[in-house]
Amino acid sequence: MSSNATVPDATVGPTFAQVFGPVFWGFCVSLILGGVSALQGYLYFTRYNDKLPVRLVAAMMLTLDFLSVALICQSMYYYMLPHFGSFAPLNHVTSELNIECLISAVITFTSQMYFVYQLYMVKSPGMTASVMKALVIVFGTVGLAGAVGCVAMMFKYPHSIFMNRNHVFAILAGIAKGFGAAADIVATIAMCMFLSKADTGIRRTSSMLKSLMHLVINRGILVTVAQILLLVTFFATSGHLYWLAVHINTTKLYVNTFFGMLNARTSLQERYATGHMSISGDTTAYSQRLAAAANSQMAAREKLGELGPQDYAMGAIRVTTSSTVADI
Incomplete structure (x- = not known):
């Protein structure tokens, strides 16, 4: 521990527990969500035999999620154990955390682009459909660019991330989270619009479409709220690490909702199939x-x-x- 590092008095500033407490509890939640991701992945790969590109994307998402958990564990160890009671580690952001942020950006973008693929599969005609799909792609790409810029700034200025935050880093983070949230909002609205147009008035079909829309809306609400909460905590509580606790869980939500939508097909098909055919595999x-x-x-x-x-x-x-x- 550095001889110059001192623990601030509780009356002067936040204590060690107040600063790192939210991150610790956020880390605990991320471990639970990581376990849910593993279960979702197991269910998907044992029940479905989708096209190879879809299975490759699913495998990539699961692999990146596991790698993200490992990097978060290493970062938690570095910031909390070797320098326990000291704020000195906050003067530097680790390479592991930088890589985890890059993985988070890739997972977020992949999940959003897979949603665009789902929008394409609905095949809703008209200019409005094309514009909304294009908006999701543009917003998602700008969000990815902002996130990659954040990672570049973290590597270039590792001492200006947690303490004395770099202004360019803050702007890029705002772009990444703001446009990420916008992409999720547009994608959710577009999917609900496309599905509502497919309503035939038949009770069974209408019920199935309503279930699909509920699934899409729930997915959209979860990831959008996470992005907005991350954006708010990043700028409103810059003196604390609340935003970091939200960040490490946002990635898990994207992975879980990705596999959740894939695995929901079985329950929907079993519920609304006209016959009693067993559903497994392709x-x-x-x-x-x-x-x-x-x-x-x-x-x-x-x-x-x-x-x-x-x-x-x-x-x-x-x-x-x-x-x-x-x-x-």
Whole structure:
């Protein structure tokens, strides 16, 4: 411990426990969320056989999440144990924490771009749909650029991050979190709009779409609130480390909501499937079975002369909607 480092009196400034306490409890929550991520990943890889690119993205997200936990553990050790009672470590940000911030930026951007992929799979026509998808991409990219800029400033000015914060670093952090929140808000609104347009008036289909919208809204609220809370604590409580406690959990929320939306397909399909077919493995094959069953039923009714124009429309929407559930 440095001979010049002293613990400030409680009447003069915050104590060691007051400064590092929120980070410690945030770290505890992140460990719990990390365990949830591991469980979500296990359920996904044992239940689904999606296309290779989707599985690769899922594997990357899970790997980066585990690496993030390891880096956070190392940083917690450095700041709290070897220099216990001293604020001297706050004069320098570790390389491990810098790398963790970069991983957080990659996870956030990947989750947002996968949501864009989901928006694309809904295939909602019109200029509004294209504009909203473009906005999510632009906002997410600007947020990623701001986050990468933050990491660069952390490597270049490691002594001006926690104490005597660098102004450029603060501006870049504001850009990263602000545009990240904007991307999540637009993506959530866009998905709800696209799904509401797919409503056919059929009770089963409407119920399924409502469940999808609830899932999307819950995901959007979680990650958006996390980004906004991080932005507020970063600027409003610059003398404390509340923002760091929020930061290490924001990454976990993106990973958990990513796998949560992937794993929710089973419960949705089982709840709204017309038959009692077992659902496991490749969800695309399941969608094809649903489409084949619907088309066979329509063909049989067509031979009997029982189909009207509205039945063709309903059948087409049913097939498309079933595919949407599988892809989302």
